[in-house]
Amino acid sequence: MPISGFPEWLPSQRIVEQYVLDKIRSTFELYGFASLETRAVEPLETLLSKGETSKEVYLLRRLQEDAGSSREDQLGLHFDLTVPFARFVTENHGKLQFPFRRYQIQKVWRGERPQEGRYREFLQADIDVVNRDTLPFHFDTEMPLVIGDVFRSLPIPQAVILVNNRKVCEGFYRGLGLDDTAQVLRTVDKLDKIGPDKVAALLVETAGATDAQAQACLRLAAISTSDASFVDAVKALGVSDPLLDEGLGELAQVVEAANEHAPGLIRAELKIARGLDYYTGTVYETQLLGYERFGSICSGGRYENLASVGNTRFPGVGISIGVSRLLGLLFGQGALGASRSVPTCVVVALPSEDQRATCDRIAAALRQRGIPTEVAPTAAKFGKQIQFADRRGIPYVWFPGSPDTVKDIRSGEQVEADPATWTPPAADLHPVVTGS
Amino acid sequence: MPISGFPEWLPSQRIVEQYVLDKIRSTFELYGFASLETRAVEPLETLLSKGETSKEVYLLRRLQEDAGSSREDQLGLHFDLTVPFARFVTENHGKLQFPFRRYQIQKVWRGERPQEGRYREFLQADIDVVNRDTLPFHFDTEMPLVIGDVFRSLPIPQAVILVNNRKVCEGFYRGLGLDDTAQVLRTVDKLDKIGPDKVAALLVETAGATDAQAQACLRLAAISTSDASFVDAVKALGVSDPLLDEGLGELAQVVEAANEHAPGLIRAELKIARGLDYYTGTVYETQLLGYERFGSICSGGRYENLASVGNTRFPGVGISIGVSRLLGLLFGQGALGASRSVPTCVVVALPSEDQRATCDRIAAALRQRGIPTEVAPTAAKFGKQIQFADRRGIPYVWFPGSPDTVKDIRSGEQVEADPATWTPPAADLHPVVTGS
Known part of the structure; x- marks a missing residue:
């Protein structure tokens, strides 16, 4: 209590x-x-x-x-x-x-x-x-x-x-x-x-x-x-x-x-x-x-x-x-x-549990360059995984593929991206604190 | 105790x-x-x-x-x-x-x-x-x-x-x-x-x-x-x-x-x-x-x-x-x-107490650009003011003048400098922490 x-x-x-x-x-x-x-x-x-x-x-x-x-x-x-x-x-x-x-x-x-x-x-x-x-x-x-x-x-x-x-x-x-x-x-x-x-x-x-x-x-x-x-x-x-x-x-x-x-x-x-x-x-x-x-x-x-x-x-x-x-x-x-309740900037979506190692590698590459990243906790439907990010205010969801893509879930915009080079706008990297 | x-x-x-x-x-x-x-x-x-x-x-x-x-x-x-x-x-x-x-x-x-x-x-x-x-x-x-x-x-x-x-x-x-x-x-x-x-x-x-x-x-x-x-x-x-x-x-x-x-x-x-x-x-x-x-x-x-x-x-x-x-x-x-016991990177030397406002302005200009700066506490002899920096491990002493100069007290090197543009090497900006 x-x-x-x-x-x-x-x-x-x-x-x-x-x-x-x-x-x-x-x-x-x-x-x-x-x-x-x-x-x-x-x-x-x-x-x-x-x-x-x-x-x-x-x-x-x-x-x-x-x-x-x-x-x-x-x-x-x-x-x-x-x-x-x-x-x-x-x-x-x-x-x-x-x-x-x-x-x-x-x-x-x-x-x-x-x-x-x-x-x-x-x-x-x-x-x-x-x-x-x-x-x-x-x-x-x-x-x-x-x-x-x-x-x-x-x-x-x-x-x-x-x-x-x-x-x-x-x-x-x-x-x-x-x-x-x-x-x-x-x-x-x-x-x-x-x-x-x-x-x-x-x-x-x-x-x-x-x-x-x-x-x-x-x-x-x-x-x-x-x-x-x-x-x-x-x-x-x-x-x-x-x-x-x-x-x-x-x-x-x-x-x-x-x-x-x-x-x-x-x-x-x-x-x-x-x-x-x-x-x-x-x-x-x-x-x-x-x-x-x-x-x-x-x-x-x-x-x-x-x-x-x-x-x-x-x-x-x-x-x-x-x-x-x-x-x-x-x-x-x-x-x-x-602007969000977690430091995370990117959630790496998990297509299936057997691709976790791939997703972990993507996350490691992003973290290496200072981008706070989580891998989705389970291989739920992508809609659920986007909801996971949305509920926490996390701006980006990363989809592994050939090529990988990253989606700004606020605008819906989705672009090809390489975890070794993609960088979010500086304003999205960390939570933004605002007064009213 | x-x-x-x-x-x-x-x-x-x-x-x-x-x-x-x-x-x-x-x-x-x-x-x-x-x-x-x-x-x-x-x-x-x-x-x-x-x-x-x-x-x-x-x-x-x-x-x-x-x-x-x-x-x-x-x-x-x-x-x-x-x-x-x-x-x-x-x-x-x-x-x-x-x-x-x-x-x-x-x-x-x-x-x-x-x-x-x-x-x-x-x-x-x-x-x-x-x-x-x-x-x-x-x-x-x-x-x-x-x-x-x-x-x-x-x-x-x-x-x-x-x-x-x-x-x-x-x-x-x-x-x-x-x-x-x-x-x-x-x-x-x-x-x-x-x-x-x-x-x-x-x-x-x-x-x-x-x-x-x-x-x-x-x-x-x-x-x-x-x-x-x-x-x-x-x-x-x-x-x-x-x-x-x-x-x-x-x-x-x-x-x-x-x-x-x-x-x-x-x-x-x-x-x-x-x-x-x-x-x-x-x-x-x-x-x-x-x-x-x-x-x-x-x-x-x-x-x-x-x-x-x-x-x-x-x-x-x-x-x-x-x-x-x-x-x-x-x-x-x-x-x-x-490498030092204070965050300070630069001490602005004080030639005389009536120049404190000038020195405060130099310090403000350096701080504005993210350089931790103190003004010397008293208008002691410059030797004493350098000692003030040295005892704390502060690398730079700034001398107001026409033009201003800044001295790296480790090497003794002293150069002309403008508080609106001078920047220390990145390694000197903050204390360096090292193991043995």
């Missing part, structure tokens, strides 16, 4: 998923990110070291295990790819070259209550750059360019990356005279859920804000521009603070680099905060046009304190594509599909 | 792993196998339904879970890809086209004590063909061809597929007058571990064999031929049984098809049995020449009773490559490596 929160794709959906993963991977590699896979499990203490996530962890135990295992020995499944990456860096820093650019495409697990678009097992595709001691800011500007290239390579609705910088928020709150900036940030982060009036009330109640301060926070959060004009909009609010200025400068760099690379890709959105996460500067979220209500499908940011070994810090910046989430949304809307 | 039994590869090893997985996948797809991924977890009762594996299962529980969860609700990590595949087929048989050819490349987990070449988390690459009601025998002959093509595409020692057929063994034992054929099979399966004398003694003790019957079983197990001459060798033992004849006929077909496809690929090895597994006919194991002592790196067989729904049976045949096991062995011997 299906298990709630553990999605499984049917073969044609899996073809779409592989296509998407191939595009993600090749874009990541064009930018020089090296692949990494970490084990699925981490010690519980590693998983809990960032706090806030304890309720989500799946712990492991062996069926035959003794009862008295201590907490230190406990292993749990990773719930993201950042915590394992940080652990991997601290464990292997002597063997890595820094700055270390890695991508990681793996399943993660969270023991949450499933709801629409939320899974307990899902696939993430992360990139991060990590360095020893300090990490130049230009890497923050690079993340949206990579993600922009990924999304433009896919047959999906347009993606808009929303970007903010914690320094802008914290500097602004501090400049306003609010000291508990973390509490302000967490509260403003609820804007989309509870609305401005409740946020204002909460700011007064829990963050020691006056009504005027609360309104100023809301005015900051309302700023949203597709270019660097947010800088003037913030300055017009009349708050000044060195951290605010630093944040505005950084955020402007990110927005301007993205606008040069791909107009329309980015938007400075000063309400996003990624409340509970450990970001210290730039933060990213991503909306799909037409799917805004489903929330972010690609998020990340800068963390100055990703990892440390003794006195050495390893700051990083990264972003993570929610692959299962993205596919689940688009499959759910019928907005993404493949 | 590393966790025993949970291997992790460093970036250059991961490049090798991805290369190997790409080759496996493309060969599987050339034969028309469709990709499938199943969830990592199954209900405990599904995992235990085949028996014999209970000690290996990792169970999950949520950190905050109530104590009183009943056994029916328990989820465990899959320990192979066959049990989940069987479950997927029964769950989705109405949505699948049969015969269903699928491949599945995923991690599996076993809570065993780790030992050399054995892992608790490891990657398997499986192909299976499953059909409704009956599955033609020719699929048994196809498995070694696919695996032979996979192994020939990889820079690894030669692989030899060892093949047997349970019907040969069971028919032979029955023809000899031994009724507990399962017990005989399990005992003969210990031959490599305990030697012929102990096997003979055990056959007498536990399977009711006479000394003469025990010796006949050993003579059968000693037969090993690279062609179909095993048929005569078995017949010379003077045992006759209809099941034996059926098995010999099937086994001869497998051996002959493999010999036509790839001489030297296969060997009929009548001692292999895959003792505890649920195979009913053909069984496969695979040895790497020079690595025989490490055991099989690719195994499988025919199972008439893979799955059933009501009165409908789904027989199958399949084989599984132990990817982590194979890589672990070869990495351990230093017998497999990559």
Whole structure:
């Protein structure tokens, strides 16, 4: 039986998923990110070291295990790819070259209550750059360019990356005279859920804000521009603070680099905060046009304190594509599909079982030249064998003879062909993935 | 800290792993196998339904879970890809086209004590063909061809597929007058571990064999031929049984098809049995020449009773490559490596930080044409920037100028180049993976 929160794709959906993963991977590699896979499990203490996530962890135990295992020995499944990456860096820093650019495409697990678009097992595709001691800011500007290239390579609705910088928020709150900036940030982060009036009330109640301060926070959060004009909009609010200025400068760099690379890709959105996460500067979220209500499908940011070994810090910046989430949304809307459910391009028809060796040789010749080929499973009537191909969306059926012929079963066109030389049109060689 | 039994590869090893997985996948797809991924977890009762594996299962529980969860609700990590595949087929048989050819490349987990070449988390690459009601025998002959093509595409020692057929063994034992054929099979399966004398003694003790019957079983197990001459060798033992004849006929077909496809690929090895597994006919194991002592790196067989729904049976045949096991062995011997630790082909040198935008444009132009490119992280001295490339095995450094030049840092050769047209030799575009 299906298990709630553990999605499984049917073969044609899996073809779409592989296509998407191939595009993600090749874009990541064009930018020089090296692949990494970490084990699925981490010690519980590693998983809990960032706090806030304890309720989500799946712990492991062996069926035959003794009862008295201590907490230190406990292993749990990773719930993201950042915590394992940080652990991997601290464990292997002597063997890595820094700055270390890695991508990681793996399943993660969270023991949450499933709801629409939320899974307990899902696939993430992360990139991060990590360095020893300090990490130049230009890497923050690079993340949206990579993600922009990924999304433009896919047959999906347009993606808009929303970007903010914690320094802008914290500097602004501090400049306003609010000291508990973390509490302000967490509260403003609820804007989309509870609305401005409740946020204002909460700011007064829990963050020691006056009504005027609360309104100023809301005015900051309302700023949203597709270019660097947010800088003037913030300055017009009349708050000044060195951290605010630093944040505005950084955020402007990110927005301007993205606008040069791909107009329309980015938007400075000063309400996003990624409340509970450990970001210290730039933060990213991503909306799909037409799917805004489903929330972010690609998020990340800068963390100055990703990892440390003794006195050495390893700051990083990264972003993570929610692959299962993205596919689940688009499959759910019928907005993404493949032209066939198998990789096969040609079925070699089998006139009779005693000609199987001949048909196998034809198939071998086609495969030798990179053409995915199957031989019909049985010597059924040719009508049945064509149906076998048609049901799977396979475009060609090959008929052995003197000479051999190959039939495009979509058009009905049938031509003489030699397995040593015949080549299908490039568009037919592999399944085609299309959006709607 | 590393966790025993949970291997992790460093970036250059991961490049090798991805290369190997790409080759496996493309060969599987050339034969028309469709990709499938199943969830990592199954209900405990599904995992235990085949028996014999209970000690290996990792169970999950949520950190905050109530104590009183009943056994029916328990989820465990899959320990192979066959049990989940069987479950997927029964769950989705109405949505699948049969015969269903699928491949599945995923991690599996076993809570065993780790030992050399054995892992608790490891990657398997499986192909299976499953059909409704009956599955033609020719699929048994196809498995070694696919695996032979996979192994020939990889820079690894030669692989030899060892093949047997349970019907040969069971028919032979029955023809000899031994009724507990399962017990005989399990005992003969210990031959490599305990030697012929102990096997003979055990056959007498536990399977009711006479000394003469025990010796006949050993003579059968000693037969090993690279062609179909095993048929005569078995017949010379003077045992006759209809099941034996059926098995010999099937086994001869497998051996002959493999010999036509790839001489030297296969060997009929009548001692292999895959003792505890649920195979009913053909069984496969695979040895790497020079690595025989490490055991099989690719195994499988025919199972008439893979799955059933009501009165409908789904027989199958399949084989599984132990990817982590194979890589672990070869990495351990230093017998497999990559020419660089990153996908990057070109580093664009950065003369000064204010020229970063220019360098980014050069990188974008190269990436546009499929050339993996990074811009240097800082405007260090050029010697340092060349060292940055050299340490990662990146072959080219690009120097912006009028005109631009590109340097092959292996040969020192430096030539004028235009980012809109320059192309590296094909062999340099991606890391090269080589055996030793």
